[in-house]
Amino acid sequence: MIQFEAVSKQYGTGPYAVENFNLEVADGELCVLVGPSGGGKTTILRMVNRMEQPTAGRVLVDGHDIAKVDPVELRRRTGYVIQQAGLFPHLKVADNVASVPRLLGWDRDRVQDRVTEMLELVGLDPGLYAGRYPNELSGGQAQRVGVARALAGDPPVLLMDEPFGAVDPIARSRLQQEFLALQERLHKTVMFVTHDVDEAVTMGDRIAVVSQGGVLQQYATPAEVLGQPATPFVADFIGADRGLRRLAVTPIEVADLYTPPVVRPNATIAEARAAVAADGTHWAAVLGDDGRLLGWVEPGRLADGPDATGNSSTVAKYMRPFVARVSLDASLKTAFAEMLQNDAAWVAVLDNDHYLGVLTPDNLWAALRRSVGGEPVTV
Amino acid sequence: MSFLSQVAQFLTTGSHWTGTDGFLAQLGRQIELSAVAVVAAVVAGVGIGALLGHTGRGSFLILNGANAARAVPSFALVVLIAIQPGILGLQQGAFVAAAITMFALAVPPILTNAYVGIRDVDPSVRSAAVAMGMKPGQLLRQVELPLALPLIMAGVRTASVEVVATATLAAYIGVADLGFDIFAGLDTRNNAETFSAAFLVAILALLVDLLLATAARALTPAGTREATRAARQRGTGLMWRHAR
Numbered sequence: 001m002i003q004f005e006a007v008s009k010q011y012g013t014g015p016y017a018v019e020n021f022n023l024e025v026a027d028g029e030l031c032v033l034v035g036p037s038g039g040g041k042t043t044i045l046r047m048v049n050r051m052e053q054p055t056a057g058r059v060l061v062d063g064h065d066i067a068k069v070d071p072v073e074l075r076r077r078t079g080y081v082i083q084q085a086g087l088f089p090h091l092k093v094a095d096n097v098a099s100v101p102r103l104l105g106w107d108r109d110r111v112q113d114r115v116t117e118m119l120e121l122v123g124l125d126p127g128l129y130a131g132r133y134p135n136e137l138s139g140g141q142a143q144r145v146g147v148a149r150a151l152a153g154d155p156p157v158l159l160m161d162e163p164f165g166a167v168d169p170i171a172r173s174r175l176q177q178e179f180l181a182l183q184e185r186l187h188k189t190v191m192f193v194t195h196d197v198d199e200a201v202t203m204g205d206r207i208a209v210v211s212q213g214g215v216l217q218q219y220a221t222p223a224e225v226l227g228q229p230a231t232p233f234v235a236d237f238i239g240a241d242r243g244l245r246r247l248a249v250t251p252i253e254v255a256d257l258y259t260p261p262v263v264r265p266n267a268t269i270a271e272a273r274a275a276v277a278a279d280g281t282h283w284a285a286v287l288g289d290d291g292r293l294l295g296w297v298e299p300g301r302l303a304d305g306p307d308a309t310g311n312s313s314t315v316a317k318y319m320r321p322f323v324a325r326v327s328l329d330a331s332l333k334t335a336f337a338e339m340l341q342n343d344a345a346w347v348a349v350l351d352n353d354h355y356l357g358v359l360t361p362d363n364l365w366a367a368l369r370r371s372v373g374g375e376p377v378t379v
Numbered sequence: 380m381s382f383l384s385q386v387a388q389f390l391t392t393g394s395h396w397t398g399t400d401g402f403l404a405q406l407g408r409q410i411e412l413s414a415v416a417v418v419a420a421v422v423a424g425v426g427i428g429a430l431l432g433h434t435g436r437g438s439f440l441i442l443n444g445a446n447a448a449r450a451v452p453s454f455a456l457v458v459l460i461a462i463q464p465g466i467l468g469l470q471q472g473a474f475v476a477a478a479i480t481m482f483a484l485a486v487p488p489i490l491t492n493a494y495v496g497i498r499d500v501d502p503s504v505r506s507a508a509v510a511m512g513m514k515p516g517q518l519l520r521q522v523e524l525p526l527a528l529p530l531i532m533a534g535v536r537t538a539s540v541e542v543v544a545t546a547t548l549a550a551y552i553g554v555a556d557l558g559f560d561i562f563a564g565l566d567t568r569n570n571a572e573t574f575s576a577a578f579l580v581a582i583l584a585l586l587v588d589l590l591l592a593t594a595a596r597a598l599t600p601a602g603t604r605e606a607t608r609a610a611r612q613r614g615t616g617l618m619w620r621h622a623r
Binding site: 049051072073074075076077078080082084085086087088089090091092099100103133134135136149150153 | 501503504506507508509510511512513514517522525526600601602603
């Protein structure tokens with residue numbers, strides 16, 4: 001747990017880089033400090049491992065005032081990842097990762113095992129990468145080694161200063177997702193600095209919006225920050241896109257879904273038409289006997305009559321495939337993207353292969369409003 | 380016979396090589412004097428340069444002081460030191476005077492390069508090292524010195540070649556190195572003798588250069604080869620700019 005109590009940083013008698021900053025990061029939480037460049041975020045971050053000293057106030061880690069702790073010991077227990085990675089160019093990847101364990105005095109075998117474990121954790125094959133030098137790595141690979149090195153000593157606290165900033169957007173997105181998966185497993189207490197709102201919203205359990213002079217504007221979950229910005233600064237900083245951004249942080253819930261009438265593939269068109277009419281809508285979902293979603297049918301637009309063999313047409317013959325699908329654990333943004341991508345007016349929501357229902361633009365919008373406690377509106 | 384064949388004859392005469400003042404002995408003294416001076420200069424130069432580079436202080440003093448020191452003519456210095464009463468009284472006084480002078484010659488390039496080499500370490504590497512809990516001594520030994528080594532070796536190489544070549548003037552105050560035959564040859568107008576000795580000095584200097592170049596490459600950390608080439612150019616560039 002990390003606590004900032006009335007922390008200030010003043011240079012000489014001049015301006016304050018940070019003024020009266022108060023924050024509490026819970027154990028296992030990923031707190032993102034986001035704000036404009038030069039606003040004091042990095043200064044605040046670097047106070048946690050005493051690379052910067054506050055001129056007033058206290059920083060506590062696990063309840064202990066870190067000003068009273070040996071800084072060298074503190075830093076060996078704190079992971080630190082920076083934008084340029086700062087890998088030692090004269091050492092191989094394995095030796096880079098082994099840095100903190102060696103400083104902690106671990107024996108050789110333990111260090112060796114830990115290096116292998118860490119490289120695998122960050123998605124680098126130890127056989128391929130352990131013997132390489134930093135100048136033989138791509139930006140993304142170097143950053144992974146940086147993360148491995150920061151975690152090698154198993155620190156409870158991890159500090160990250162724009163770690164994915166120097167990497168191309170595709171690699172950055174991948175690194176973000178992989179780190180989130182890592183955090184799921186490790187539950188480190190993380191403070192993450194970025195100036196990118198999208199990154200903050202993607203990564204953070206809670207976001208601290210920090211403006212010039214280290215002023216804390218809002219400290220809340222991404223959904224809250226996006227949906228209910230506490231100050232004009234926050235609203236401005238996030239920008240006009242915050243409505244769209246909210247889509248990315250709002251999950252799909254079963255209660256949001258619309259369940260159209262269901263028919264079997266071997267039902268006739270007449271039966272389908274009846275089912276649809278009873279529900280007051282225009283189309284039905286076609287489910288197999290095992291409950292699997294097979295497609296959809298819009299009986300109103302089909303002819304009803306004997307086919308060449310003289311039987312009434314079946315649903316299966318006119319069924320169209322359900323192309324737009326999302327998994328239940330996806331966000332509203334993914335669902336909406338699927339709709340747009342497939343030019344569909346709805347997207348099927350599945351839990352693994354189990355069909356649950358459908359999202360239409362209307363109930364997607366209702367779901368979004370629900371996320372910030374808007375009054376339910378029936379359309 | 381032609382001058383060159385005279386020189387060749389002088390060099391290939393066995394008796395010129397043996398004896399207390401033969402070529403072999405002279406070479407030995409030249410090497411001995413140079414080695415003592417360079418080793419002492421490395422200890423002093425790297426020691427001070429690294430310390431100052433690590434703390435970041437004294438850049439003005441260092442760089443300008445070192446450059447100024449190079450302007451001092453070694454010949455005058457060696458005589459000045461040799462005639463000091465304290466030195467005159469010593470049994471090996473001449474050697475000491477020469478060694479001090481060569482030391483003074485070797486220190487500036489090594490000191491400067493050590494200082495610059497350490498200051499030039501990538502700030503993000505230094506920051507990462509401090510942030511992971513390295514003490515200052517560990518930072519210097521494990522990170523800064525290895526990374527500064529290519530530049531330091533460039534300085535040592537330059538200093539060594541200068542010292543080996545300049546050590547000849549120790550003969551003027553009584554150290555019988557290769558300068559002995561140069562001065563003797565000049566006195567007796569035996570040009571073959573002079574040239575032979577000078578030739579040997581040149582060969583020695585080249586060999587030292589080659590040896591240290593190989594050593595430098597062997598000692599360069601593997602991951603820093605490209606940075607090394609740039610550093611060496613920068614380092615020797617500093618030398619050339621302020622050559623006497």
